[in-house]
Amino acid sequence: MFNKMLPYAAAVLLLAACQEKSNTSLNYNIVEFKETATLTVPNDTMHATLTILSTAPNREAASHANTQKFNAVKSKIGAEKQIVMELSDRSVSPHYGNNGRISQWQDRVQLRVNSTDFDVLSKMLAAVQEEAMIDGIAFSVSPEKRAKTLEQASEQVLGAYKQRADFMREKLGYSGYKVVKLELKDDFSQRSHAHVQNEMAAAVVLHNASASMDVAEVAGEQEVRQTLNVSLQMQ
Numbered sequence: 001m002f003n004k005m006l007p008y009a010a011a012v013l014l015l016a017a018c019q020e021k022s023n024t025s026l027n028y029n030i031v032e033f034k035e036t037a038t039l040t041v042p043n044d045t046m047h048a049t050l051t052i053l054s055t056a057p058n059r060e061a062a063s064h065a066n067t068q069k070f071n072a073v074k075s076k077i078g079a080e081k082q083i084v085m086e087l088s089d090r091s092v093s094p095h096y097g098n099n100g101r102i103s104q105w106q107d108r109v110q111l112r113v114n115s116t117d118f119d120v121l122s123k124m125l126a127a128v129q130e131e132a133m134i135d136g137i138a139f140s141v142s143p144e145k146r147a148k149t150l151e152q153a154s155e156q157v158l159g160a161y162k163q164r165a166d167f168m169r170e171k172l173g174y175s176g177y178k179v180v181k182l183e184l185k186d187d188f189s190q191r192s193h194a195h196v197q198n199e200m201a202a203a204v205v206l207h208n209a210s211a212s213m214d215v216a217e218v219a220g221e222q223e224v225r226q227t228l229n230v231s232l233q234m235q
Contacts, residue, residue, distance in 0.1 A: 032231045035227070037156035041146075041222055043219045044219075045115070046139055046219065047112065047139065050133065051132060052108070052133075054069060055106045061105075062104070062107040082115050088110045093108070118216055119215075141188070146224075177232045179232060181229070184228050186224065189223050
């Protein structure tokens with residue numbers, strides 16, 4: 001039995017030796033560095049939260065009145081293909097008087113709308129102000145623009161990596177190099193005006209509904225930073 005174990009033990013030792021040799025071969029002539037590309041991209045999507053309210057002595061009347069307002073808003077917004085609308089919440093709640101009894105009911109509808117066309121959305125918000133209140137406005141980068149910006153950042157950081165790797169290979173006197181590790185990280189950070197104060201937003205949108213340039217000025221921008229961590233073995 002002891003003799004039978006010898007070939008197995010020898011195989012284990014041989015494998016360990018090969019592994020050690022392999023690890024050693026990857027741990028010399030190693031060069032590590034980092035490249036970063038930073039791009040600034042304007043927010044191109046405008047988001048607005050709208051609230052529609054109706055009150056009445058009884059629940060049915062409050063809901064009926066608010067449904068009419070909601071349908072009017074939905075009809076106006078639905079006519080614009082550039083605007084995306086989402087019903088985020090609807091609720092009905094009682095309000096109590098001093099005597100502790102229900103004095104009236106309130107029906108509340110909350111909508112979220114967004115568009116990459118600031119001018120169209122601004123005019124639409126002005127058009128529905130009799131039925132709905134603007135509860136908040138925010139800006140972001142659209143998925144399409146985000147993807148394109150990341151592609152541009154990747155092109156920059158990979159080009160810088162290739163240029164630096166070739167420069168170091170040449171200066172160090174090597175004929176080539178082997179990639180040991182590449183780690184790519186990207187990050188979007190808001191630089192300004194992600195969320196506009198409601199008063200400012202209402203002023204810009206309602207009083208300058210025909211001037212999309214004013215809205216663009218408060219839309220802000222984001223910064224995309226892409227970092228490539230590189231580990232090379234010179235050969």
